[in-house]
Amino acid sequence: MRFHFLFPLVFILFANAVISADSEFKMETLAEGLDHAWGIAVVSDNEILVTEGVGRLRRIVDGQLDPVPIKGIPPVFLYPDDLTQGGLCDVALHPRYNENQLIYLSFGEADKDDPSLNAMTVIRGRLEGHNLVDVQQIFKAEPPRKTAAHYGARILFLGDGTMLITSGDGFNYRDQAQTLDNHVGKIVRLNDDGSIPDDNPFVGMKDALPDIWSFGHRNPTGMALGNDGMTIFEHEHGPQGGDELNIVNIGKNYGWPLITYGLDYSGSLITPFTEREGLEQPIKYWVPSIAPSALAIYQGDMFPDWKDNLFITAMVPGDLRRLTMINDKVVGEEIMLSELGRLRNVVNSTDGSLLVATDGPDGKIIRLYKN
Amino acid sequence: MLKKFTIFVAIVILVMTLFIVQTTSSYMLYLYQMGMPVDLKAFFLAVWTDLIGMNFHGLLPPIALVIFVVLGVAFLVAHLILKRISVEKKYFYAFAGASGMFTLVTLFPALTYDLEMYRGALTLLGKGYLTATGALGGYIFGLNLQRQS
Numbered sequence: 001m002r003f004h005f006l007f008p009l010v011f012i013l014f015a016n017a018v019i020s021a022d023s024e025f026k027m028e029t030l031a032e033g034l035d036h037a038w039g040i041a042v043v044s045d046n047e048i049l050v051t052e053g054v055g056r057l058r059r060i061v062d063g064q065l066d067p068v069p070i071k072g073i074p075p076v077f078l079y080p081d082d083l084t085q086g087g088l089c090d091v092a093l094h095p096r097y098n099e100n101q102l103i104y105l106s107f108g109e110a111d112k113d114d115p116s117l118n119a120m121t122v123i124r125g126r127l128e129g130h131n132l133v134d135v136q137q138i139f140k141a142e143p144p145r146k147t148a149a150h151y152g153a154r155i156l157f158l159g160d161g162t163m164l165i166t167s168g169d170g171f172n173y174r175d176q177a178q179t180l181d182n183h184v185g186k187i188v189r190l191n192d193d194g195s196i197p198d199d200n201p202f203v204g205m206k207d208a209l210p211d212i213w214s215f216g217h218r219n220p221t222g223m224a225l226g227n228d229g230m231t232i233f234e235h236e237h238g239p240q241g242g243d244e245l246n247i248v249n250i251g252k253n254y255g256w257p258l259i260t261y262g263l264d265y266s267g268s269l270i271t272p273f274t275e276r277e278g279l280e281q282p283i284k285y286w287v288p289s290i291a292p293s294a295l296a297i298y299q300g301d302m303f304p305d306w307k308d309n310l311f312i313t314a315m316v317p318g319d320l321r322r323l324t325m326i327n328d329k330v331v332g333e334e335i336m337l338s339e340l341g342r343l344r345n346v347v348n349s350t351d352g353s354l355l356v357a358t359d360g361p362d363g364k365i366i367r368l369y370k371n
Numbered sequence: 372m373l374k375k376f377t378i379f380v381a382i383v384i385l386v387m388t389l390f391i392v393q394t395t396s397s398y399m400l401y402l403y404q405m406g407m408p409v410d411l412k413a414f415f416l417a418v419w420t421d422l423i424g425m426n427f428h429g430l431l432p433p434i435a436l437v438i439f440v441v442l443g444v445a446f447l448v449a450h451l452i453l454k455r456i457s458v459e460k461k462y463f464y465a466f467a468g469a470s471g472m473f474t475l476v477t478l479f480p481a482l483t484y485d486l487e488m489y490r491g492a493l494t495l496l497g498k499g500y501l502t503a504t505g506a507l508g509g510y511i512f513g514l515n516l517q518r519q520s
Contacts, residue, residue: 079484146485147484147485147486148484148485149484149486171486171487172485172486172487172493175401178405240428240429240430257398258402258405258407263424263428263429264429264490265429265430265431265488266394266424266425266429266430266431266434266488266489266490267421267424267425267426267427267428267429267430267431267434268391268394268395268398268421268424268425268429268490269395269398269417269420269421269424270398270490271398271402271407272413272416272417272420273402273407273408276407
């Protein structure tokens, strides 16, 4: 009788063992030597596109990195040269890529009138062999900024064929995240050709840009559509502490910099407030920061235990976070791959495996799979 | 010598406090303008939090140490120059203190790829204020030296 308290403990230990067995994975390196890998797009069972921050778009075919980069990528804004942020960022496929071969790229682009300024830009183009053709700009964040940080730059297609693009606060310009006359700290929603959907929340509103979908963001670098096809998960870098995981809803204000759980890098407060009516709360936040870089929701069948789990790559200290969700609430967090250093991206592959990109000048694409 | 050092430390504390009050004011004023419930109590609590935070919780070196080094170098250079030229000490140390703080708030972003780590120095007005705190510190330091001599 007196040992009954041990039963739950035994159950937990047993359950963990089962989870571990089902979640065991192997790793293989698909590509290495990538200069600041950022975006990954899985084209087919045997083809993957990868961006390199330095401005190259690479192709991995049948597990081999094509030595010839794709031509036709516009020049990207690189500052500093060691590229801690910015450069060529995300790559996304058009939902009907198999018919039209259209891809979308986000990157920092030097301002044509004043090269000391730059702006986060999204283009689309058609992939023809090793060439990107019919390139057209479909979005440019306004106004251009001086800093080369906090671009956001994540692209996500929704079920209705429209796309969301994240735009960061540019570090120095955080106050503008609360006003709707600019793209600083915003998520915008566009049609696939760059036109603005009529049902965007601020269409027709005075002093508001009609492409804005949500605002009050800091540096949102991860976004994924839930397996229900409706819920949009997004994460953003906080300052010193206060990285956030949010569920993004139309027209909502996510609070930056009026509320945050982080401190400024100088150690000063940014705000003494962490909540306020009308400002959305994260569903999870991290103090200290983990520097979340990308987000994927597991969709495959290879790891049944991972179904619907959120995977977040983190750059500080560098690992992969598996978040278990129940009713859009985070109920568990497992830290994986902490031996690989800074991780930049994670995506689902067609066979149920996960692809992870490591950060840095010798970046790798690593596949997590089970026999 | 000990008296000079004590005065110098007191001036570092004064300049640091003015620096931090301005940092706190810059974001609290913004929050107030945006309709957040900022009152005097919240303001002074934030100043106190920043006094601790900017010295113990930042990713940057403690602000007291930064100002100690900046003013220390500025006043040392002023001391060496004053051996060769004849200018009223209070004005020359004020110039040296202003130069030191101006260098800090203008050159620091150059080291961080234009990222403004000290929020109070984001605007020209802020840079001007922080430069003036260096001038004030230098003026008081020079004045004390004049009185001692």
